[in-house]
Amino acid sequence: MFKKFKIPDATIGRLSLYSRYLKEADEKGINTVSSQHIARATGVTPAQVRKDLAYFGEFGTRGVGYNSRELYNYIMKILGLGRRWPVAIVGAGNLGKALSQYKGFYERGFDITCIFDTDPNKIGKKLAGIEICPLDSLKEKAKAFNIELGIIAVPAAAAQDVADKLIEAGIRGIINFAPVNINTGENVMLRRVDLAAQLEYLTYYLEDTR
């Protein structure tokens, strides 16, 4: 599984940023851009841009550059964004609520389709127009809506259990917002996002450097 040849993790993140710039350029009527244009707009080197693209093919014209719209479409396809993806969020607390309402997901092709929780006080209520469902119904809903992506937005102590249930329900990609390492098997893609740790990168450097 995951047979795509090995490319640097960071390349994916940069492709995402390139694509956003290309969309903007296209909308502004800029048809052709060079690796240098992309690089300046996204804060990387031109060599990096070309190298990132080279993993996937030849998209430009020597001496000329890249067609903005075409390259945008290529990158979206590479990222798997040639279609929309239904997503399940587990945890209807502050973070789950926030993520379910976040427009940035929708804009990139992600539809928050289901929200799950175990708290009887929350079940049945709605978030961003989506009903909060009992965690027990996860498998059933995942099948019904063809959900392959899950977001874990529960406390650290519950994260592994939720992950197990997501996998059991057939989810193949998980983002874990709980500040704890969780285990998924070989066949499930996992990423951890630690919001507090992001601030800690800053405080590490700011501590006594005044």
Next chain:
Amino acid sequence: MFKKFKIPDATIGRLSLYSRYLKEADEKGINTVSSQHIARATGVTPAQVRKDLAYFGEFGTRGVGYNSRELYNYIMKILGLGRRWPVAIVGAGNLGKALSQYKGFYERGFDITCIFDTDPNKIGKKLAGIEICPLDSLKEKAKAFNIELGIIAVPAAAAQDVADKLIEAGIRGIINFAPVNINTGENVMLRRVDLAAQLEYLTYYLEDTR
């Protein structure tokens, strides 16, 4: 500025995770842990754990291991978390709202002290008990509350402008949630967090690998 010697970026993120495990271990009454324990709990190799710690000093006892509470305290100090940090959020939309209520920040020593927006309909209202203030009052409030950290939670188009205002107000560390590259000077630490891109790491791998 930022004179601390160069360590891998990823080391900081791992230290954060180690510290959470150590806190838990200490609370469970586990006084001594080895690099192998830490490694297993956090999903890295024991060599990685020891190397990460070695950047900052010698915290263990050969043949024995590390004292959980002591190492926890050391790491918190290293990360700059020996004190609490006031934080400003700019943007009172869904994401800003979410982040202002997110308990994970408080638990790691961050206090969301001010929220700013330009929308007159939002100004004056409260989020998580904190009044939404006009962006114009940023400098004044930052001074009053000694705020050095800022979170950008506005649309991409407004992000650079907000960054400029944060810097002008004396903020020294910025997290940018807008999906766009922004420029800060030499003296400001910057990190970008792209929530949608996190899902794109998954879709890249899941695309047609069924």
Next chain:
DNA sequence: TAGATTGTTAATCGATTAACAATC
């Protein structure tokens, strides 16, 4: 002392950058 685990060095691995031939 024997067993265990750290701290550190050297080897390996992987990602970024510089340089340049290919080619529009």
Next chain:
DNA sequence: TAGATTGTTAATCGATTAACAATC
């Protein structure tokens, strides 16, 4: 053709891992 920019290779840089001496 001259100028520009890509795609790609080789060189550099940096991070991870393996191995082991130090030492409890």
